[in-house]
Amino acid sequence: MEKGILYKVSAKKILFIVGILVCCFPIVSPPIALILGFILTQTVGHPLEEMNHRIVKILLQCSVVGLGFGMSIFEAVKAGKEGFVFTVCSIFITLLLGLLLGKLLKIKKITTFLISAGTAICGGSAIAAVAPLVEAKESEMSVSLGTVFLLNSVALFVFPLIGHLFHLSQNQFGLWAAIAIHDTSSVVGAASKYGLSAMHIATTVKLERALWIIPVSLLTAFFYRKGKGKIKLPYFILLFVVAMLLNTFLPFIHPVGKIIVPLAEKSLTLTLFFIGAGLTSKALKQVGAKPLLLGILLWIFISVSSLLVILHVVL
Template sequence: MPAPTQAPPTHITPAATEPVAAPAAGFWRAFHTPHLVAGYPVTGQQVVFGLLLVFCLTPWASPPVALALGLVLAQTLGNPFLSQTKAATAKLLQYSVVGLGFGMNAHAAVQAGREGILFTVASIFGTLVLGYLAGRWLGLGRHVTHLISCGTAICGGSAIAAVGPVLHAKDEEMSVALGTVFVLNAIALFAFPPIGHALAMTQQQFGLWCAIAIHDTSSVVGAAKVYGDQALQVATTVKLARALWIIPVSIGTAMLFKQKGVKITIPYFIFGFIAAMLLNTYVPALHPLGPVLVNLAKIGLTLTLFFIGAGLSAKIVRSVGARPYVLGVLLWVVISSVSLCVILHTV
């Protein structure tokens, strides 16, 4: 009996069994794959970052636009130079602030600072007390509560960076406080100018409100720059006078938390701003150079906000958790609304 014939075996190619990558995944992967350009490995992610950076150097890039571009980059492709931009942000902001001093008059600055001193003292101490009480109510740790309160009361990330070592705060506590403040800074930069126009605030009123109610110096100057030159001068002067409170608050923190042998951070760049302002006021020969330096300072500020946005990834936002945001928003809403009402009725 003849042997039964067997059906030929069915050959399955490896390609049929391997999962096919989604087109979207392949699209994003292509941006992170390095290619040799003039002998150097370059990724599409780095090219996009470079193009956005160049755009921020042009007159079409305002501070809110630069921040928005940085945020979009952080949420999509990511920042390929995260460590470098973090290191450059603080110095770039400081140099930009000093440059703005070459566009200001000392006499006008003294007047603006005199008008803002009472608001400054009352808002700082009021915010610190409210932050302590609200932090206890929310069950937050003392260090995180104090860091967020100082950031809201004085000058955002700069205050947190100065007070953190005094507290011997842990890295995660610093990250939570900085993440909270930076998110609210981004919101304020977009929200404040439309509110100011809707309420028909004067340049003086808006500059004063920015300096008191917005955390970080970069966002204060960015929002005021959009509103007008006079608002920019008032906001910068009052905010930097406010930033000097880092020193007494750091000393008070060391005493309150019973920390010994700590080093107090002094914001020396503020004295550079004062020196630039005095030179612009009393050395007429420097007047032709003033507009050039001020323009460079504004470009530096725009780049600063792009770097800040590019460092604010979704992972950082999620890692903060709900309660620190609740504390930050509560303090921010109170100081914004109270200072707005006082300014509208007194200035």
């Protein structure tokens, strides 16, 4: 009996490891990796479920820093300038609209704030940053993260299709993805599917957007006056900037960058695999109808409004 149980457990681990190895092949794109991770979790289970969140965090940060070795600081500054006003307006309008809709839908105040912050800034990272400041319960965090991750998964497939439908340029799509998709991993995943230039623009603008975790966290700590949690600073963004500076001003780094960048892209694919694997039955059940509706309404608002602006303003 015990041998049978051990055999089943080891078989699950082997299948999961095979799934990870398959994602290392060039033919497997980030969206396919996400689907594969989701299917494996639903069929054979997730042997690394307790470590999944940490794995996603480490892989994503390594991916972002690695991508910096393929980018120029001058391109980044140009993209940042173009997206700055857009970013500020979208963040605060989304936060205010989210709080209003949450009140109308009679959703718990903290759950509403977490979903609104995740949609406005950078998904799971923003939720993780502000949750300790408002003394969010584990159930409230799970619902908020589940809502954001579900919509991220949809965006990964839908955004490139819409981009081609509206004939968006690389610049337009990169900016749109950075503004309207929650998590950095899904932003980079969707943009990389659209094109290399789109990925560079999306990564830069999204990381600039992620820096707004700091002022939003400070405002949260001031207005809520709850919790003793420290603000979690996104230090990996600093390393991303360092990587860009090295690539821009030290030409002898370029051969190394040509090795690091493909590894970073593959690390991103693995990140999406583990995000898909994290969508367990338990996680899906925790997302209630009203929080999901709030997330969808906010997502539609920021997606449609930003797309309209980009179509009429950005070349």
